[in-house]
Amino acid sequence: MRQLSLVIVALVLGSVGSAAQDWAQWRGPARDGTVPAAVIPKAWPAATTRTWQVEVGEGYASPVVAGGRAFIHSRRDPDEVVTAVDLASGKVVWQQTYPAAFQKNQYARQMAKGPNSTPLVAGTHLFTLGVTGILSAWNVANGNLAWRQDYSASIDTSKLFCGTAMSPAMEGGALIVQVGSDVHGGRVLALDPATGKERWVTKGLGPGYASPLAVTIMGTRQLITLTNGSLIGLNAGTGAPLWSVPFPDEWHENIASPVWTGTHVVVSGTRQGTHAYAIALANGRWTATQAWRNAEVTMYTSSPVYADGRIYGMSSKRRGQLVALDAATGTLKWATQGRDGNHASILLAPRHVMFLTDGGALIIANRGTDAYSEAKRYEVGASATWSLPVLLPDGLLVREATGVTRWMWQ
Numbered sequence: 001m002r003q004l005s006l007v008i009v010a011l012v013l014g015s016v017g018s019a020a021q022d023w024a025q026w027r028g029p030a031r032d033g034t035v036p037a038a039v040i041p042k043a044w045p046a047a048t049t050r051t052w053q054v055e056v057g058e059g060y061a062s063p064v065v066a067g068g069r070a071f072i073h074s075r076r077d078p079d080e081v082v083t084a085v086d087l088a089s090g091k092v093v094w095q096q097t098y099p100a101a102f103q104k105n106q107y108a109r110q111m112a113k114g115p116n117s118t119p120l121v122a123g124t125h126l127f128t129l130g131v132t133g134i135l136s137a138w139n140v141a142n143g144n145l146a147w148r149q150d151y152s153a154s155i156d157t158s159k160l161f162c163g164t165a166m167s168p169a170m171e172g173g174a175l176i177v178q179v180g181s182d183v184h185g186g187r188v189l190a191l192d193p194a195t196g197k198e199r200w201v202t203k204g205l206g207p208g209y210a211s212p213l214a215v216t217i218m219g220t221r222q223l224i225t226l227t228n229g230s231l232i233g234l235n236a237g238t239g240a241p242l243w244s245v246p247f248p249d250e251w252h253e254n255i256a257s258p259v260w261t262g263t264h265v266v267v268s269g270t271r272q273g274t275h276a277y278a279i280a281l282a283n284g285r286w287t288a289t290q291a292w293r294n295a296e297v298t299m300y301t302s303s304p305v306y307a308d309g310r311i312y313g314m315s316s317k318r319r320g321q322l323v324a325l326d327a328a329t330g331t332l333k334w335a336t337q338g339r340d341g342n343h344a345s346i347l348l349a350p351r352h353v354m355f356l357t358d359g360g361a362l363i364i365a366n367r368g369t370d371a372y373s374e375a376k377r378y379e380v381g382a383s384a385t386w387s388l389p390v391l392l393p394d395g396l397l398v399r400e401a402t403g404v405t406r407w408m409w410q
Contacts, residue, residue, distance in 0.1 A: 026167035052090025094143035108161035131163035165209035208254030268299035292330035
């Protein structure tokens with residue numbers, strides 16, 4: 001019986017957000033920004049109505065949803081806060097706090113102190129990674145702490161201005177995290193999700209702020225992520241380094257998460273422009289070769305998405321431009337005039353691409369067009385909206401400066 005129970009637990013922990021309404025991790029069920037068709041309205045409603053709002057504290061972590069609850073990681077300085085909210089009523093089900101003192105670099109004090117990492121729900125656990133590198137596993141039902149790993153000793157913000165930012169991932173039954181700093185170097189770790197014990201670790205340069213991408217290339221499952229000076233590919237099962245290409249930035253601001261198109265890894269930076277790399281295996285050696293570069297499209301904090309043979313993103317040029325690039329060549333297909341904001345969280349609906357700007361505008365643009373075409377626009381934020389929204393069958397959740405709001409379609 002005990003062996004059967006262990007098998008059941010393992011199967012549960014290996015799943016992430018199986019229910020249709022669940023949005024259990026960074027960038028949604030597939031971790032690629034794709035919104036399930038079942039939660040997209042057949043026709044975009046005329047407006048939205050706010051049904052509830054919960055104050056939780058500051059931060060940039062996106063909310064996640066599982067089992068009829070929303071989970072939010074936030075900060076009430078000097079503590080970090082983890083909150084479970086009933087999705088229907090907006091009532092707080094449980095809340096936990098823990099000390100996480102954090103002094104930001106002087107050049108980044110205009111921004112909040114985080115947390116920056118989006119939580120992950122897998123089975124019976126909610127995993128949070130704090131701005132100082134405190135990784136916690138919480139029981140989703142009651143908020144009890146299951147285990148904790150404290151990596152704060154390896155976090156130095158003399159150059160890693162904003163602290164830890166990657167969002168934990170489940171891959172091959174292991175919990176994947178990336179921690180460290182410019183001073184201490186970086187680590188990509190695979191942990192047992194039930195206990196927090198280390199399965200493997202890969203050491204290298206300090207982390208960027210991006211989150212890893214897991215893809216299968218030529219039969220090999222790989223974790224692709226950014227350090228503070230490179231783009232790397234690791235064997236997802238063992239952590240063994242497969243390939244690496246330099247991706248330096250003078251401020252170590254490698255923030256936008258990479259995207260896989262099926263043939264290329266696309267990555268962008270505010271000073272580097274946008275690059276595509278072809279990943280190949282020949283004679284037992286992996287290589288990453290640049291296929292194209294567009295120096296005029298510079299993605300800063302916004303992670304792009306891929307669909308329709310296009311890369312949809314937000315360039316920091318002209319005070320924020322929504323853009324679409326040809327994924328095969330890097331050629332610009334369309335761009336807005338500019339002044340769209342400092343940031344946009346980007347998601348894919350079946351026929352549209354969605355941009356939530358930091359000014360609270362939810363823009364619904366048509367996909368697959370050769371010119372920018374806007375289908376609908378909603379105002380869904382009274383304060384800054386830097387985090388990914390969560391799409392629900394009857395509306396959406398939006399993380400604002402210090403709270404979370406549920407909006408219903410009218």
